[in-house]
Amino acid sequence: MGDLLAKNVDIDERYHHGNLRLALIAAAELELAENGPERFSLRACARRANVSHAAPAHHFGDAAGLLDALSALGFERLCKTILVEMEAAEHTPEVQLASSAVGYVRFAIENQHLFKLMFVNEFRPNASVSLILNAERAFEILVDVIAKQTGVAPLKTPDGWIDIAALWAAVHGYAHLLI
């Protein structure tokens, strides 16, 4: 099940929680994994964190804010998963490219609900800055790996853009159809 955020957060009962923000994101991930996105509920996350039903509002504004923050963490984990996969593999351009794709798909499988959520939230009008930044970091990893394979900076040439689109589309579509 990978590294659920919940493992690193202790939920206690002080009035001032200390790190309620993290605790709520962790609770949100568990809720999402257990109940799916349809039955996701802010109040249930609050209950899970032993906190009143209106507490999340102060940290995240509304429900979309919490899911936005969770998505941002998801992209962070996606980057980590890809990099770990690449590190473990042979350091030739071809193998590095392939293993980045493997990492991408592996993340999608191990975090199905989160994966879907991320790409629902990414291109939203009110996406947060940290969400966009983390998503761009993931994108850069892909660009780098292609650059080392083809030997040119892919964003500089029209063909490079096509390469990226084709590859990302293939990997993303594959992951999406798998789950």
Place this chain on the structure above:
Amino acid sequence: MGDLLAKNVDIDERYHHGNLRLALIAAAELELAENGPERFSLRACARRANVSHAAPAHHFGDAAGLLDALSALGFERLCKTILVEMEAAEHTPEVQLASSAVGYVRFAIENQHLFKLMFVNEFRPNASVSLILNAERAFEILVDVIAKQTGVAPLKTPDGWIDIAALWAAVHGYAHLLI
């Protein structure tokens, strides 16, 4: 905006609506297009069809049932869009394959919310029979078009499966990243 279902349905005020089922699906599509999936509400669909809040239950069971039916209609329209695109193009195997992909992507763009909904609902435990059938019909179109390109029945050979997966993944991923 393509052919919204709502155009073909007249909403009047008899007690027995006549074709409330269709009217509700049409209303659901409009609601989805206007408010997005987050704010989708059964009761709002009922209001739009000038019908009491509990009327949908009798036709669709619950909210998922209505969205399931809408998804089924979505796949029907997807097939139609692809076939129209293919018909308008040159009838050589290559061009037919390409134009089926164009139709696929065009549908995704013109029916963004519906497109997403369809692939959320397709592989669900309780998907309806008609939904599955319509989705399979769309799949068959793809298989046919590949068969005519490669000259072999793609489902019979392992390489054929890989061709299909690669192509669908590419087209689907491309469409998904576009919207």
Place this chain on the structure above:
DNA sequence: TTGTATTCTTGACACTGTCAAGATGAGTGT
């Protein structure tokens, strides 16, 4: 210690999906 901000709770509101009960009309057989 006192005062101010931050963090969280309480209570309320309108809204949602779903259920049970009943009203309404369509269709069928006589």
Place this chain on the structure above:
DNA sequence: ACACTCATCTTGACAGTGTCAAGAATACAA
């Protein structure tokens, strides 16, 4: 024409939801 049955739709109720305003509890700086 009538009565009967069944599918269709309404009404009313319930628990649960997101969100807001007001206030309580705590932390922190002066």
